[in-house]
Amino acid sequence: MGTAGASTWRASLRVDLVAALTVTLVGLPQCLAYALMAGLPPAYGLSTAAVAGLVAALVGKSPHVVTGPTNTTGLLILAAMTPFLGPSGLVEADGLAALATLTLMVGLVRLALGLLGGDKLLRYLPESVLAGFTAGAGVLIGVMQLDEALGMTPFRGGGLWSQATAFATHFAAGDLPRLPAVAITVATVASIAVGRRLAPRLPMALLSVVAGAIFARVVEGYGLGLLLVKDRASVPSGWPPGALPSLDPALWAQFALPSLALVLLGTLELTVSARVEGARPDMRREIFAQGWANVAGAFASAFPASASLTRSVLLRLGGARTRVAAAVSAVAAAPILLFGAEAVGYIPQASLAGVLLITAASMLNRGRMARIWLASRGSRGLLLVTFVATLTLPLEAAILVGCGLGLLIHLGVSADPNLNWLRVEGDVLSPLGPGEPAEVAVLEVSGTLYYAAVPAFFEHLQQTLPPGVRRVVVDLSHAHELRFSALDGLERTQKILSARGATLGLAGVSEDFAAQLRRARCTIPFEPASRVPLASARAMLARPTGAPEASDPPGPPPG
Known part of the structure; x- marks a missing residue:
């Protein structure tokens, strides 16, 4: 030293x-x-x-x-x-x-x-x-x-x-x-x-x-x-008396x-x-x-x-x-x-x-x-x-x-994901104001989307869906805790949009959630996550409606 x-x-x-x-x-x-x-x-x-x-x-x-x-x-x-x-x-x-x-x-x-x-x-x-x-x-x-x-x-x-x-x-x-x-x-x-x-x-x-x-x-x-x-x-001086633990x-x-x-x-x-x-x-x-x-x-x-x-x-x-x-x-x-x-x-x-x-x-x-x-x-x-x-x-x-x-405050905050509507303007995605019509819209999801947050997501989407929308892309690049409840909520969203004559696509899908979608044989088309912000959403928008892609989940097995 x-x-x-x-x-x-x-x-x-x-x-x-x-x-x-x-x-x-x-x-x-x-x-x-x-x-x-x-x-x-x-x-x-x-x-x-x-x-x-x-x-x-x-x-x-x-x-x-x-x-x-x-x-x-x-x-x-x-x-x-x-x-x-x-x-x-x-x-x-x-x-x-x-x-x-x-x-x-x-x-x-x-x-x-x-x-x-x-x-x-x-x-x-x-x-x-x-x-x-x-x-x-x-x-x-x-x-x-x-x-x-x-x-x-x-x-x-x-x-x-x-x-x-x-x-x-x-x-x-x-x-x-x-x-x-x-x-x-x-x-x-x-x-x-x-x-x-x-x-x-x-x-x-x-x-x-x-x-x-x-x-x-x-x-x-x-x-x-x-x-x-x-x-x-x-x-008093001296160590105090003790005893062994009982069994x-x-x-x-x-x-x-x-x-x-x-x-x-x-x-x-x-x-x-x-x-x-x-x-x-x-x-x-x-x-x-x-x-x-x-x-x-x-x-x-x-x-x-x-x-x-x-x-x-x-x-x-x-x-x-x-x-x-x-x-x-x-x-x-x-x-x-x-x-x-x-x-x-x-x-x-x-x-x-x-x-x-x-x-x-x-x-x-x-x-x-x-x-x-x-x-x-x-x-x-x-x-x-x-x-x-x-x-x-x-x-x-x-x-x-x-x-x-x-814990209650944390649960309250995590059960309310941040949701923002975006519109397509050429190659740019810009904010879409409440009540503004749009044929194509992107819903950006930030935060957790576990079972307690899915009802808030579902309710927000129904209440704020842009008038005249024909195609919706849900961007999950910043969403977390995606489990079966999220998958189930997205499939219900697909049914509601289909009843209104609109289609649903997913963008920014992580590898784990993509595997869940495939295992569940979900029919919602999706694009994998990208390191470039909103690049996955743009890729989904560029796809023809209903066109099959490699990233789509496989169809049902032959009977």
Whole structure:
């Protein structure tokens, strides 16, 4: 390796390490909280971040995807594991085999999704839905930091309305914002924002968190009421206990739907995390990586993991260049779990809240949202509906609402092909206005002509057929999805025209559709597609009416 190459490698490694450390420190309280949300002791959040995060980083390819506990999957895990909760509200030793089974099933379903080409389904996730969901998630993440940012007692609930209600209830009960926490939050946000402009190469998020921890340690005995990470959840030293997955068929049947729901939501989270800022990663490989991460986690005291949108965005903001950053952030959780609980405990919750507020703000990509808003009415509606749904509905429901609406819009557009009448003027084809008479006319079809679009085509042709037309050529050069429904619709068109004393011909016919016409022994004459626009239509018009050609379908076999 040359001097320049070695220097570049060292620079990348330095940036990756700094970004990884920042993600580790910011992600630590998230992992603890999401474990509790899933009905598990806090230590399982770190074991999940370490094992699943490392495997996903090694198998995957994207440098900006962080795998581990997430808030949305935590809620689904809690619902699935409710029968195995103990008196404390957490899963106890006799439920660990069920937890391992659920984690294994999620991993296997994801691997099956990758093998079956499930990544192709992600192509139908509109950019408007992704932008709306990302922006809505950013707002939720910002709102959910208010209790830590203001130094108030932690709020319960994760939705926008529940957070607002909790804030009003706490405020009315005398739980007011505390000045030290507010000061640390403001200082953290300001230092990161200013640092990006004046010293973009400095890891301001990491420096802010370390400074906050040092400050908390210095003023510990002054009774300022500053809430620290250790005040939210204890992190006992040692790897948490686990169990092997169960082979009980009844348990697998019980977890069938929960595992599918976790895979669906997890894949959507992966898509949003991996495609932030227009990135186009190898989604099939990323799905495989998530699958193997969960399979490994099932045997290492972990619960179902997914791509964390918050920590993935933070990794991107930290300038991570390779998968080393995600791998190091995962590995760093292990020594913290085993030895470093006391040091991490002194990080002020307000410092982490400030970092997450900056992260949430970065998810509101106003430039991209403005372009989508101005693009079309459909994209504007998708963006707005998904954004509002993300703020008001469970996250899995919000993304499904956006995708469902996007599918309906797509079906509506694709079921309405673009049809234009043209008239023959010498060797030129010019637009034919509504109601203008013409003996010979060309109907240019653009778009899909599958079963849902055929009725619109048929209706348009009947309503707009030029007066006095004796010969119609349907140009299919720009038509797609031509199947039996299109063939059947064209034959019905031929019968209607024949009843009016007119003939029908086809131009721009693809090889596939030509083969269909021959197999069906269709009697409509046609010309094959040409690379020259409308050349096929001109060729059809040049043919004498009814004259047999080599391109015509063969007649019926001799009896």
